Structures are given as structure tokens and as C-alpha cells.
Amino acid sequence: xxxxxxxxxxxxxxxxxxxxxxxxxxxxxxxxxxxxxxxxxxxxxxxxxxxxxxxxxxxxxxxxxxxxxxxxxxxxxxxxxxxxxxxxxxxxxxxxxxxxxxxxxxxxxxxxxxxxxxxxxxxxxxxxxxxxxxxxxxxxxxxxxxxxxxxx
Numbered sequence: 001x002x003x004x005x006x007x008x009x010x011x012x013x014x015x016x017x018x019x020x021x022x023x024x025x026x027x028x029x030x031x032x033x034x035x036x037x038x039x040x041x042x043x044x045x046x047x048x049x050x051x052x053x054x055x056x057x058x059x060x061x062x063x064x065x066x067x068x069x070x071x072x073x074x075x076x077x078x079x080x081x082x083x084x085x086x087x088x089x090x091x092x093x094x095x096x097x098x099x100x101x102x103x104x105x106x107x108x109x110x111x112x113x114x115x116x117x118x119x120x121x122x123x124x125x126x127x128x129x130x131x132x133x134x135x136x137x138x139x140x141x142x143x144x145x146x147x148x149x150x151x152x
Contacts, residue, residue, distance in 0.1 A: 036067055036068070037050075037065045039068045039070050041074055042073060046118065047120055048068070048117050050113055050114060051113070051114055052113040052114070053113075066079065066080060069083055074093065074094070078090070088107040089106050091103075091105075100148070100151055101151040103117060103143070103145040103148070105143035105144075107139065112134050113132055115130045116128070116129045117130070117149070122149065122151075126149060126150075128145070
């Protein structure tokens with residue numbers, strides 16, 4: 001027997017299973033803690049936060065955090081001052097055919113906002129910030145990203 005080799009098939013299989021668990025077990029970088037401005041979606045794997053720029057403030061461009069209401073494990077709604085008036089929704093779809101989590105953000109506002117989605121489980125702790133921009137002709141468009149975040 002050479003160094004590191006196992007004598008039996010059973011021993012080899014057990015060692016292979018242990019190695020596979022060590023390599024493929026998800027590593028949680030940080031725990032998602034939901035609060036008034038943080039949504040934890042898909043079992044807490046994705047942390048979603050948002051802020052906006054107030055183009056109507058004096059001086060213009062003052063920033064503030066948006067409030068959030070979690071709707072389901074895959075959806076949340078962000079709002080400014082009235083919990084029944086949403087500025088936008090976010091949905092993370094994991095039932096996909098390309099091994100990615102699809103991010104969909106339908107918007108209902110003309111304020112400039114930024115949505116940060118963080119994958120707390122995936123390799124490298126990926127994070128991406130989405131924005132609706134300042135162009136009035138396009139700031140109510142659907143923001144859609146079916147490629148950035150790996151899943152599972």
C-alpha cells in the first residue's frame with residue numbers, strides 16, 4: 001500500500017464521501033439578519049438592502065435607506081414612507097434552467113434607487129448593486145439579471 005492509499009473499496013468510498021462533503025458543503029460567510037431595511041430571501045441565502053437618492057431634496061441628491069416588507073421567501077417590497085405604496089419589488093427565482101438565481105426588479109417609481117443583493121452562501125460571497133438610473137424614459141423599466149448569481 002502506498003502512502004495515503006486505502007486498502008478496501010469501502011475505506012476508499014468513505015474517504016471520498018468525507019472529502020466530497022468537505023469540498024461541497026456550503027460555507028456561510030455571514031448570517032442574514034432581517035430588519036426594517038434588510039430582506040433575507042431564499043432561506044436567508046440572499047441579503048437585499050436598498051437606498052435611494054432624493055432628486056427633490058434641497059440640496060438635490062440626499063440619500064436615504066428604503067424600508068422593506070418581505071412578501072414571500074423569494075420576494076420583498078421596498079418603500080419610502082408608506083408600507084402600502086411600493087417603490088419596487090424584488091424576486092429571486094431559483095427554479096431556473098441555467099444554474100443561476102434570476103433577479104427581477106419591477107419598478108413603480110421615478111426616484112433613483114440602488115438595490116444591493118449579496119449571496120451569503122455562494123463561492124466568494126458575491127454581491128451586486130442594481131440601479132434604475134436617472135433617465136425618466138427608462139427609470140420605471142424592469143431590471144432583470146438571469147446570469148450573475150450561481151444557484152445552487
